[in-house]
Structures are given as C-alpha cells and as structure tokens.
Amino acid sequence: MERITYQDIPSGMFENLMTIENSLNNSTIDLKLLELIRLRASQKNGCSYCVDMHHKELKHLGETELRLSSICVWESTPYFSEKERAVLALTETLTYIDVSPISNEMHHTLATLFSKEEICYITLAISQINTWNRLMKVFEFTPGNHKVSQ
Template sequence: MQLRMNYMTANKAAFQTLLKLEDSVKKLGLDPVLYELIKIRASQINGCAFCVDMHTTDLRKMGESERRINLIAVWREAPQFTAKERAALAVAEAVVRISDAGVPQDIYDEARRHFSESEYIAIIMAVNAINSWNRIAIATGMFPGCFDKQATQA
C-alpha cells in the first residue's frame, strides 16, 4: 500500500474545515464512548481501515474492553451493548447507508426513546463527520500506520 498524498498538507484549508467540524460535533454533548462507537461502526461500513484502527485505539485508551471493541461490527448479536448504544448504532448504520432506505421509522422511534431531538441531531452530525474523514482517508490512500516514519520512507 502506498499513501497517495498527505491530505493535511495538500490542502490545509480543507483539513482545517474538517477539524472545525470535528470540534463542533464533540461539543454537541454525545457521550465520548458512544461517539467512538459511532465512528468505528461507520468506518467499518465505509471500509476505512485507517479510521477503524484510529478509533479502536482511541476507545482502548478510554478503557473499553477488547470484547466490546471486537464485537462492534456484530452489535446486534452481542449482548454487550446497551439499548441506548444499540439505538445510536442503528441510526449510524442507517445514515451511512442512507440511499438504501433512509432512516426507517422503527429506527427513528427507538432512537427517540433514548435520545432528545438535539441528541438525535448530534448522532447524525457524528456520522456526517466520520463519513467525511472516511472519504478523505480512502480517497488519499490512507492505511493504518501510513504516517509512521517507516511507512513514509517506503
């Protein structure tokens, strides 16, 4: 694998714009663990290895168990996730795959049992932010470790 370009230096204004979006989403009040779960699940669906690696590492640093991290991709079949986390992950999946069926009413209704209108929008914004990061990472050829010193010298 080869990194096509360093997006952070190729267009600093674009990078700063995404950083501002990320900073804004962090301030919307989502639980940090839930935010990482959303980022990981969206990145898994989008096929962004760089972001999956980054956010699973971040979740580990927050004290999350290996079991839960390993089961995010199959959260429906794993009892380790709360009803609130399940509702957020269902919304995240629906928004990532928005062209499939939109956000079905049952997913919306379940999410609203656990989240206020403001929190629901925060979940959507979290998905929008990670989708943007995923698309930049994939389009520029990013992979886990691509910015490590050894990878950049290859």
C-alpha cells in the first residue's frame, strides 16, 4: 500500500523534477547510459519501484538480459564498455557519498572519456535518480506497474 499516492503529492513537485528529467533525456548523454545510471543507483538504494521502471526502460531500449542481470556485478564482468564502467563507478561513489571528494583518478578517467558538459549531465543524472529513489522509499509507490511509453 502506498504511503503517499500520486494524488497526495504537492502540485508542481513532480512536474519540476520531470523538467530536469526531460533536460537529461534530451542532453548529449546516450539514453541507454542514463538508464544504466538510473538502474544501478536504484539497485544500490534498494528502490524496488525504480528498479522495475529502469529495468523495463532498458529492455525497451534493447538492453540484453545478460547485461541486465549482470549490472549488479558489473565490475567483474566483461560486458560493459570503458565509458559505462566509468559512469557506473561514479554512480556508486555518488550514491554512497562520503566526506571525501571523488578521487583524482576517477575524475581523470571521466575527463578522458567525456566532455565537461557530459560530466555535468552525468553528475546531475546520478543526483536526480538518488532524489527519485529517496522519494519512492518514503512514498512507497507499488513496483511492477510501470509501463514504458512508446
């Protein structure tokens, strides 16, 4: 049972978050990469609603079952590109943020693979999904109901 329903949410709250989502989805970052970020952060945060949603979105984008089932162990598999690995590492670092800044090594890796603009969008995407995860953990939207838009 949902603690807070969609109808209970203050007017404009989700609309403002969706403005950011639309900006990210229309950025120079590949949508599949954005969805990998969203799925991995949701897994790390234990957000069943978002795991369901982003798993379905990735399947719709043509992601393979092998990679979908392996994202939770991405570091020990050969299925992810250098760019995906760098982004997944940053996703995990920013999802379990501590008092230290990201390492120079991590930043160097990102800077060799992405432009500054892309790093900004990737960082915002990670922050955004962590916001959604935290909202869903409180609201307890029921997982399993997400339908991919065609």
